[in-house]
Amino acid sequence: MNNLLARHIAEARSALASRRSFNKVFGIGGHKTGTTTLADVFTLCGLKVGNQVEGELTSYSARRGDYSKLIAYVQNADAFQDSPFAESEVFIALDALFPNSRFILTVRDPEDWFRSQMRFTAKRFGLADGNQITKEHIQQDQYIFRGYCAEAHAYAFLMRTPDYKFHSSFDIGEDAIEWENSSIKTSISGPI
Structure with missing residues (x-):
């Protein structure tokens, strides 16, 4: 069973890579809305996921008007979740800075x-x-x-x-x- 699953995952990654039509993928749901699972899905799809602690540090800087760390952070990976992407209006800036990106909103009761x-x-x-x-x-x-x-x-x-x-x-x-x-x-x- 594991070999079959591994083969299907490899085929899905290959298909995604050959047909990728997006720039970045941002999970913009808040903490505790399935964002860790979303990051796991990104990884299974072969996307490089940004480090969460680094992302949280960019939110600290961005709240003080310094967006340079956020931009540099996003340039070094394919997919992101949690902070700072679920905070405030940051997704609007990211949409302008990284055209053709995708945004996934996870929600919970x-x-x-x-x-x-x-x-x-x-x-x-x-x-x-x-x-x-x-x-x-x-x-x-x-x-x-x-x-x-x-x-x-x-x-x-x-x-x-x-x-x-x-x-x-x-x-x-x-x-x-x-x-x-x-x-x-x-x-x-x-x-x-």
Whole structure:
């Protein structure tokens, strides 16, 4: 069975390479919407997938108005998923910068997505459930570097009035962030 599967995958890769009519492929769905599986599909198709941590670092720079790292990052692979592609209006810029690219939006039921996001985050902090996540957990997070997750969470999930735009300088102010929503104790039925 494995030989048959390997042969079919090789044939599909060959067909894709010979008929490729697109520039880049961007998965623009948010975290926890099947983006890891999408990256696996890209790999199975023989596409070079961009490194997620490098992509996340480009979003940090882009929020400060520096798009050079994002452009260089995209030039070095065929397919991408997660950050920064699911953030804000970045896909519009990429459509202009990389004509004839394809964009795949993955979605998930909002309540199911939120529970999954909270489970994932709680697990990273070694907590039993998402109800225990605090502002301090997020601010002390060392993922990529200290402060990265606090900014990313605030920007993506916790702004009182999100404007869905990259900022030339990330200065939204502490009063614009709803830190109380970093943990959820009510409103979603079922276990987190």
